[in-house]
Amino acid sequence: MGVSELTGLILTIITAATPLLFASLGELVTERSGVLNLGVEGMMSVGAVIGFIAGDLSGQPLIGILAAIVAGMVMAALFGLVTLVFIANQVASGLALTLFGLGLSALLGDRYVSVPGLGLDRIHIPGLTDIPLVGPVIFGEDPLIYVAVALAIGVGWFLFRTRRGLIVRAVGDNHVSAHALGYGVIRVRFLAVLFGGACAGLAGGYLSIVYSSQWTPNMTAGRGWIALALVVFGTWLPLRVAVGAVLFGAISILQLNAQGYGIAIPAQFLSALPYLTTVIVLVLISRNRTLLRVNTPACLGQAFVPDR
Amino acid sequence: MHIELIRRPERSAWMAFLSPVLAIVLTVIAGFIIFVASRVDPFGALYIYFIDSLTAWWSIQDLIVKMTPLILIAVGLSLCYLSNTWNIGAEGQLAAGAIAGSVLPIFFPDWEGPLVVAIMLVMGVLGGMAYAAIPAILKTRFGANEILTSLMLVYVAGYVLDWLARGPWRNPAGHNFPNSRQFSDGQLLPVIAGQHITISIIFALIVAAAAWLLLRKTLTGFQIRVLGQAPRAGAFAGFSQSRMIMIAFLISGGLAGLAGVCEVAGPLGQLRISVSPGYGFTAIIVAFLGRLNPLGIIVSSFVLALSYLGGEGVQIAYGVSDQIARVFQGMLLFFVLACDALIFYRIRIVRRVVAAAPVAPAMEATRGRV
Numbered sequence: 047m048g049v050s051e052l053t054g055l056i057l058t059i060i061t062a063a064t065p066l067l068f069a070s071l072g073e074l075v076t077e078r079s080g081v082l083n084l085g086v087e088g089m090m091s092v093g094a095v096i097g098f099i100a101g102d103l104s105g106q107p108l109i110g111i112l113a114a115i116v117a118g119m120v121m122a123a124l125f126g127l128v129t130l131v132f133i134a135n136q137v138a139s140g141l142a143l144t145l146f147g148l149g150l151s152a153l154l155g156d157r158y159v160s161v162p163g164l165g166l167d168r169i170h171i172p173g174l175t176d177i178p179l180v181g182p183v184i185f186g187e188d189p190l191i192y193v194a195v196a197l198a199i200g201v202g203w204f205l206f207r208t209r210r211g212l213i214v215r216a217v218g219d220n221h222v223s224a225h226a227l228g229y230g231v232i233r234v235r236f237l238a239v240l241f242g243g244a245c246a247g248l249a250g251g252y253l254s255i256v257y258s259s260q261w262t263p264n265m266t267a268g269r270g271w272i273a274l275a276l277v278v279f280g281t282w283l284p285l286r287v288a289v290g291a292v293l294f295g296a297i298s299i300l301q302l303n304a305q306g307y308g309i310a311i312p313a314q315f316l317s318a319l320p321y322l323t324t325v326i327v328l329v330l331i332s333r334n335r336t337l338l339r340v341n342t343p344a345c346l347g348q349a350f351v352p353d354r
Numbered sequence: 355m356h357i358e359l360i361r362r363p364e365r366s367a368w369m370a371f372l373s374p375v376l377a378i379v380l381t382v383i384a385g386f387i388i389f390v391a392s393r394v395d396p397f398g399a400l401y402i403y404f405i406d407s408l409t410a411w412w413s414i415q416d417l418i419v420k421m422t423p424l425i426l427i428a429v430g431l432s433l434c435y436l437s438n439t440w441n442i443g444a445e446g447q448l449a450a451g452a453i454a455g456s457v458l459p460i461f462f463p464d465w466e467g468p469l470v471v472a473i474m475l476v477m478g479v480l481g482g483m484a485y486a487a488i489p490a491i492l493k494t495r496f497g498a499n500e501i502l503t504s505l506m507l508v509y510v511a512g513y514v515l516d517w518l519a520r521g522p523w524r525n526p527a528g529h530n531f532p533n534s535r536q537f538s539d540g541q542l543l544p545v546i547a548g549q550h551i552t553i554s555i556i557f558a559l560i561v562a563a564a565a566w567l568l569l570r571k572t573l574t575g576f577q578i579r580v581l582g583q584a585p586r587a588g589a590f591a592g593f594s595q596s597r598m599i600m601i602a603f604l605i606s607g608g609l610a611g612l613a614g615v616c617e618v619a620g621p622l623g624q625l626r627i628s629v630s631p632g633y634g635f636t637a638i639i640v641a642f643l644g645r646l647n648p649l650g651i652i653v654s655s656f657v658l659a660l661s662y663l664g665g666e667g668v669q670i671a672y673g674v675s676d677q678i679a680r681v682f683q684g685m686l687l688f689f690v691l692a693c694d695a696l697i698f699y700r701i702r703i704v705r706r707v708v709a710a711a712p713v714a715p716a717m718e719a720t721r722g723r724v
Contacts, residue, residue, distance in 0.1 A: 084501065088684075124688070131357055133699075134691035137440055137501065141638055142691060146684025152677035263677070268509050275502045314517035321509040324502065325492070332498040351359060351699075 053182050055299070060183070060191060061257055063295025065090075065249040067194045069273035070280070070287045071201050072245020077277055078205060079238035080218035080345035084140025085125050086246050087270025088147020093118040093250025095151040098158060098261040107164045111190070111251045118247015119240050121147055126239040130232050133349040144270070152263040163259035166190065190252055195288075197245070202284040214238060218343035221350040231350050246270065268321060275324045279331050282341040290327075297323050359699035369697045374643050374650075376696075377689035378657065384685050394672045402671050403664035403682075413663060415548040418555055419621050420659035423448070423613035423630065425558035425651055427637035429565045430606030432646040436569070437578040438585065439602040443489060443504030444610040445634025446511035447482040451611025452618045453515060454481025456534060456625040459541040460523050466540025474541065475615055482611015483604050485511065490603035494596035500603075508634070519627040534625035543620045554616035561609060565648040574601070610634060631662065632680075639687040658683060 069086050076083050096117035101110025125143045128134045166188045169175075175186040205211040217224045217234045225231050249269070254261050272294060280287030301316040309316075332338065382400065389396040407413040427444045434441045441447075455478030458470060489504040516532075525535040543552035569575035581588040581598050589595065617629050640658050644650030665679025695701070 128688055128692045131359075132692040132695040133359065134694060138435075138638075138642055139688070139691050141442060141635075142684055142687035144684075145635060145639070145680060146688060149677050149680025149682075149684050153675050153681055156675040156677065268506070271502060271505050275499075275506070278499060278502070312517050312521060314513040314520075318510045318513040321506040324506045325498070325510075328498040328502055329492050329496045332492075333496050335497060338497075351361070 049178050053179050055303075056179075056183050057187070059292065059295045059299045060187065061295075062299050063291040064191050064194045065252045065257060065269055066273050066276060066294055067198060067288055067291040068249035068252060069246045069270055070276040070291060071194075071197055071284060072242035072249075073273055074277050074280070074282060074284060074287055075201060075205070075214065075245075076238045076242035077346055078218045078282060078343055079214045079235045080221055080343050080348065080350075081126075081129065081235050081239055081242075082136045082140065082347040083122070083125055083129075083143070083239060083242055084137060084274065085121065085143025085147065085270075086242075086273050087266055087268065088144035088150075089118045089121040089243050089246035090147075090250035090253070090270045090273075091151040091264070091266045092121050092147045092154075093247030094254035094265060095155040095158070095250075095261055097247070097251030098161075098163060098254040099154065101164050101255050102158065102161055105164070107166045107255050110164065110255045111248065114247045114251025114255070115244045116247065118243040118245070118250065120243070122239045122243020122246070123236075125243070126236045129349070130235055130239070133351060136347050136349070148264065148266075155261045155263065158261045159263070161261070163261070164255055165259045166256045188256055190248075190256060198284050198288045205284070215343070218345055221345045221348070225350070225352055231352065235350075246273075249273070272320065272324055275328055278338075279327050281331070281337055282343065294320060294323070358702045358704050359695060360702055361699055366697050370645065373693035373696055374645065374654070374690060377643070377686060377693045380689040380693075381682060381686045384689075385682060388678070388681065389674075392674055394668075394674060399668050399672055399674070402667045404660060406667055407660060407663040411548070415551055417656070417659050417663060419550050420662050421652075421655045422552075422555045422558045422620075423617060423633040424637050424640045424655040424658055425562055426554075426609045426613040426616070427606070427634055428640035428644065428651045428655060429558075429562050429648050430609035431637055432641040432644070432648065432651060433565065433569075433578060434602040434606050435641060436582045436646050437598050437602050438582040439599050440501045441486065441489070441504050441603055441606050442501055442638060443486070443506075443508045443634070444606065444637055445630060445632065446504070446508035447485045447607040447610035448614035448617075448630050448634050449508075449511040449515045450485035450607075451478040451482035451614030452625060452629040453511075453518060453614075454478055454484075454611065455615025456523070456618050459537040459619075460534050460625065463535060463538065466538055470541060471543060471619065474619055475612065478611045478615025478619075479608045480611070482614060483608040486603040486607020486610070487600075490600050494599050500599070515625075515629065516627045519625055523625060525624075532627045536624050537619060541619065542623060543616060550621055552616070552620040554620055557612065557616070559652070561612075562648040562652055569648070578602070610637075636662075636683055639683050639690075642687060643690050657686075661686070 069090055073086055093114035097110040097114025100113030101107050121143060125139055129136050129139045168186050168188045171185050175181045205215060213229055214234060217229060217231050221231045253265060276287050276290040279290040298320045301319045305313045305316050385400060386396045389399040407417060431441060431444060455474045457477060458465060458474050488507060489500045492498040492503050493500040519534060520532040523534045525533055543554055545551060546553050577593045577598060581593055581595060614629060618625050622629060636658050640651055640654045643654035643657060661679050661682050665676040668674045668678060669676040
């Protein structure tokens with residue numbers, strides 16, 4: 047394998063990891079506030095279709111990305127309303143959001159299935175980008191990849207270095223005490239859910255506008271669920287989640303390449319690999335219970351009704 | 355203005371009955387809005403969606419055919435959800451049942467008769483159980499989240515099914531279609547009414563009745579409910595959480611497997627790359643709309659089966675994508691879950707908050723959490 051092939055491989059792995067990173071960072075913040083939103087797949091897929099349509103209508107990929115973020119937030123608001131105001135079961139509501147989102151996106155995108163997408167240009171800094179291997183990987187990605195990296199660092203900084211981040215974690219770890227201290231548990235959670243929706247929408251928009259540059263129904267292909275698993279894999283810590291995202295990006299790209307090389311394993315088994323890996327990874331990480339117990343938000347998935 | 359929930363002194367029996375009805379009404383209203391937004395005559399579309407399928411015998415048959423797997427799967431899932439076990443991989447367990455149930459007719463095309471069909475059914479159930487045992491063991495043994503593992507296994511089962519139907523199990527005389535051979539008549543479930551209604555609907559009704567008895571009359575049923583509502587109390591009473599997780603997964607997986615083999619040995623008559631239009635996921639909605647009650651599930655499976663047919667109906671009549679069925683199904687589950695708040699809470703709309711509520715003393719706050 048030459049340098050240019052290696053560069054190409056690393057670039058595609060990073061692009062494959064980016065939507066996973068966006069979605070899992072959003073879910074990480076949501077879960078840190080004590081809310082389990084299983085609707086990532088649904089929010090992603092509505093983000094993907096709305097982003098694609100908005101991009102197509104405006105001709106501007108950035109408008110598409112913004113629309114995807116807003117769409118994800120609208121979906122998340124729906125979830126927040128049902129689980130936080132009407133205190134519905136979070137697991138069931140998350141499933142509802144996924145089923146609804148997959149259906150809605152397929153309905154909305156019906157006429158956009160064979161429309162070519164816009165794509166997003168990679169940045170090019172003369173001189174720097176031209177350095178072999180290092181240049182394209184560090185200075186030649188598409189702009190959203192830098193956003194993803196910044197988001198990973200920003201979420202870590204916010205949660206563990208700021209007062210507001212501390213409040214989010216307090217709400218997620220002990221909502222009764224947080225309420226007694228005067229923090230608006232529901233308000234904090236709603237904002238965290240909205241952030242999760244924005245990130246999932248962005249992840250979806252990245253998929254349809256940049257990654258595959260087309261819309262097909264079910265194009266999220268379980269990435270929202272893998273993002274949920276990544277949050278557990280990363281034990282609710284942003285940088286570990288980022289490592290997990292790259293790992294999964296690598297697995298999905300390597301299995302595609304293996305299919306391309308015509309390895310004597312049926313293609314279906316290679317396609318199943320990312321999902322099987324998720325199961326194995328979950329088992330490995332869950333065996334270490336102390337590691338999980340330290341970081342799992344203690345009130346994860348529990349409803350909160352303030353007594354006045 | 356904001357909404358406030360005020361806890362009722364006790365659970366409202368009226369609302370327990372009314373909330374699913376209210377949810378259906380809200381779904382119809384939302385459907386009206388969607389049709390208006392898609393520039394389709396909303397009254398005509400709603401008529402076709404919800405009524406038209408009930409006016410012809412052939413579509414009523416289709417309705418019953420679609421109700422069958424939904425009842426079978428949803429009854430199993432309701433036992434899971436009542437015990438606070440989250441199996442959402444029924445779609446994969448259905449595929450596993452369809453695969454296991456197809457082994458005999460594919461490898462021994464000459465074997466026919468009631469005994470063969472009975473063995474096929476048993477193998478389907480065992481296939482679904484075995485596949486459901488994976489997330490259950492991973493949960494009880496290693497503590498791996500069963501929601502994520504059971505869902506991931508849906509994708510895996512889908513690929514295995516795809517590989518079998520396109521590869522080793524493809525009908526050599528099938529003109530390269532990705533299907534297995536057509537099962538012979540002696541390998542299919544007996545038709546009991548119309549052209550397609552097989553004996554499987556009877557299985558579904560028996561299963562629902564048995565689950566109702568299990569929940570109401572047996573110790574296991576009691577354990578399911580206690581461990582679901584008050585896991586700590588259940589643990590003090592000596593009920594084993596891991597045993598319950600295994601039981602819930604094995605029952606629900608077995609029933610999903612039964613649904614799978616009943617599809618291939620019934621309406622499909624062969625193994626295909628896809629054996630279900632998402633029954634395993636729709637059954638989750640069926641279970642909740644039926645209030646996790648086996649008898650309620652029979653009623654709600656009717657509503658969800660109707661939503662499949664309605665989706666096909668409006669696609670033919672108005673050219674709306676049949677994906678609208680999934681939108682209706684998702685909305686319905688949302689409304690059901692939100693309306694359930696009415697069972698335990700009264701809703702009060704507060705017009706304007708003059709001053710912030712005084713901070714409750716810590717004792718008050720901790721007491722409120724049960």
